[in-house]
Amino acid sequence: MHELRKDPIVGRWVIIAPERITRPVTVTDNEPVANPEDFDPFLEGHEDATPHEILAYRNPGSRPNGPGWRVRVVPNKFPALKVEGELVRRGDGMYDKITGIGAHEVIIECPHYETNLSRLSVEHIREVLWVYRDRLVDLRRDPRLVHGLIFKNKGALAGASLDHSHSQLIVSPIVPITIQEELEGSEAFYRYRGRSIFSDMIQQELATDTRVVLDTPNFVVLCPFASRFPFEICILPKQHASHFENISRQAIEDLGQVLKTVLRKLEFALDDPPYNFVIHTAPFDRQELPHFVWHMEIFPRLTRVAGFEWGSGFYINPVPPENAAKFLRDTPVD
Amino acid sequence: MHELRKDPIVGRWVIIAPERITRPVTVTDNEPVANPEDFDPFLEGHEDATPHEILAYRNPGSRPNGPGWRVRVVPNKFPALKVEGELVRRGDGMYDKITGIGAHEVIIECPHYETNLSRLSVEHIREVLWVYRDRLVDLRRDPRLVHGLIFKNKGALAGASLDHSHSQLIVSPIVPITIQEELEGSEAFYRYRGRSIFSDMIQQELATDTRVVLDTPNFVVLCPFASRFPFEICILPKQHASHFENISRQAIEDLGQVLKTVLRKLEFALDDPPYNFVIHTAPFDRQELPHFVWHMEIFPRLTRVAGFEWGSGFYINPVPPENAAKFLRDTPVD
Numbered sequence: 001m002h003e004l005r006k007d008p009i010v011g012r013w014v015i016i017a018p019e020r021i022t023r024p025v026t027v028t029d030n031e032p033v034a035n036p037e038d039f040d041p042f043l044e045g046h047e048d049a050t051p052h053e054i055l056a057y058r059n060p061g062s063r064p065n066g067p068g069w070r071v072r073v074v075p076n077k078f079p080a081l082k083v084e085g086e087l088v089r090r091g092d093g094m095y096d097k098i099t100g101i102g103a104h105e106v107i108i109e110c111p112h113y114e115t116n117l118s119r120l121s122v123e124h125i126r127e128v129l130w131v132y133r134d135r136l137v138d139l140r141r142d143p144r145l146v147h148g149l150i151f152k153n154k155g156a157l158a159g160a161s162l163d164h165s166h167s168q169l170i171v172s173p174i175v176p177i178t179i180q181e182e183l184e185g186s187e188a189f190y191r192y193r194g195r196s197i198f199s200d201m202i203q204q205e206l207a208t209d210t211r212v213v214l215d216t217p218n219f220v221v222l223c224p225f226a227s228r229f230p231f232e233i234c235i236l237p238k239q240h241a242s243h244f245e246n247i248s249r250q251a252i253e254d255l256g257q258v259l260k261t262v263l264r265k266l267e268f269a270l271d272d273p274p275y276n277f278v279i280h281t282a283p284f285d286r287q288e289l290p291h292f293v294w295h296m297e298i299f300p301r302l303t304r305v306a307g308f309e310w311g312s313g314f315y316i317n318p319v320p321p322e323n324a325a326k327f328l329r330d331t332p333v334d
Numbered sequence: 335m336h337e338l339r340k341d342p343i344v345g346r347w348v349i350i351a352p353e354r355i356t357r358p359v360t361v362t363d364n365e366p367v368a369n370p371e372d373f374d375p376f377l378e379g380h381e382d383a384t385p386h387e388i389l390a391y392r393n394p395g396s397r398p399n400g401p402g403w404r405v406r407v408v409p410n411k412f413p414a415l416k417v418e419g420e421l422v423r424r425g426d427g428m429y430d431k432i433t434g435i436g437a438h439e440v441i442i443e444c445p446h447y448e449t450n451l452s453r454l455s456v457e458h459i460r461e462v463l464w465v466y467r468d469r470l471v472d473l474r475r476d477p478r479l480v481h482g483l484i485f486k487n488k489g490a491l492a493g494a495s496l497d498h499s500h501s502q503l504i505v506s507p508i509v510p511i512t513i514q515e516e517l518e519g520s521e522a523f524y525r526y527r528g529r530s531i532f533s534d535m536i537q538q539e540l541a542t543d544t545r546v547v548l549d550t551p552n553f554v555v556l557c558p559f560a561s562r563f564p565f566e567i568c569i570l571p572k573q574h575a576s577h578f579e580n581i582s583r584q585a586i587e588d589l590g591q592v593l594k595t596v597l598r599k600l601e602f603a604l605d606d607p608p609y610n611f612v613i614h615t616a617p618f619d620r621q622e623l624p625h626f627v628w629h630m631e632i633f634p635r636l637t638r639v640a641g642f643e644w645g646s647g648f649y650i651n652p653v654p655p656e657n658a659a660k661f662l663r664d665t666p667v668d
Contacts, residue, residue: 299645
């Protein structure tokens, strides 16, 4: 019984996905990811070790679920949400719940064994980004689903259970609370000032220039003013766009290079740290929004999260973003 | 330069506390906490290894900063916020910041080497709770400060850097966002229905009885309906009270036993897991609130947080709270 449940006080939705484990509890703290010598189900030639592919960018003449692909998308073997079934919203006394309908996919980023997305060619990284786009475009046609979250867990300490480079997509019938809060916050700003808070931010950041890591024709990369974590990074498009899946060819060309450069800087500066990234994009059921801009957030896992952050939303960051940005700017990538 | 900074989009405050580390980055993932053989600065007789005490419950005839105490409070050696200085709120273009004024204290829970609060006597645990209360009552008189957050990190993986049992208190000039969201959510419910959402919750939970772990004269202990983490636990007072520091003697008597029992259940059921707890209480500058009830949240650290939760606020919990509650109910503590 997969289920989405809403916290009645703060309105946060949680996925209850009991089938993801068989034991009642798993303590997975220092568990290493699979060794390179271990069987790698994401390797070219091991296609039968995964569920049937949903999408693959393939070389001419190759066949589905066989070798010859460059980027490949398969259903998650232990999905948090499932496509099959009816979307039922119902109450349980004072509580609200929804059946666990949605999609949970794995994007295998390359056919050979490689742990770091940043080590793929720029052209290959662009293909991964195109795959992100294609999956969102496909899934937004399902009227039951309203939001798509693309994210990556790199390294065991960032939550990866396999180290062959991959990312994931969770498409859900609700808008995750962080996206909801960003939508509300940016809309309030827009109502009050008549302009996008993201443009103001880009303008101020480029003017002060202390938190900017990279500035390209289409993107600004910065360490946010109120960074929760050391070396937190935000990639912001300069041209207004609320939905990632509407990204232009030109922007993807640029983003491929930007992502490679930023990840290499992180890896060189911080000795190949575990990290997460996530793409924040507007809900499927909203038209282009004047107040919201899609963006990418990257969190290296450097400090142990003291845990009281969960209980308070109160983060203590020992590295000022100005220092982090300078360190990253000064880190050569070649 | 300690500083509080506000995220301009979602309104979350972050503490930038660069003096907490000397190196630009610390990777602290698998770092063990101090061994029992290591020097323990929290031990009776080692009082000169900590800053001067702020408060101590002492045996008759003993002297401040010497042996003879049972519970002892000292300033954190690496404080996130500091008492000294002027509270200055100012803008920085579109951004808001406040000087890092506040208090960050350590509550040393016992004079002998003990890692688990649960192994102290009920009487001793009550004294720890009285100390929590006393520190809040003292600090709320400072007009610069509006909120006090009591929390505990147990075990290295929960963020503890010393394993001698202790908790912490951060008192700040702003209300942490999680508390703010609970205040707003519960106030909206109160405006709409004219009653406290906490009473409704207690009523429904006791009636359905599937998520209740413990039911005592003064408290209900439950695994919340929309638990983010496996075996997440909430201790709720039955009698309406928005401020922990106004707790009655009778309630503290009961809470000491409740906390001991719940922690022992957790430890027996889950093999002494790392955990965090945090007390959510109303801001100092608000009178008794009809819509909010102080409570205690406990989070064992069982699953690796996949990290995308940070980016999305979207939690995946593999253990239904009904299963967790049953497991805890069935775990004997003697």
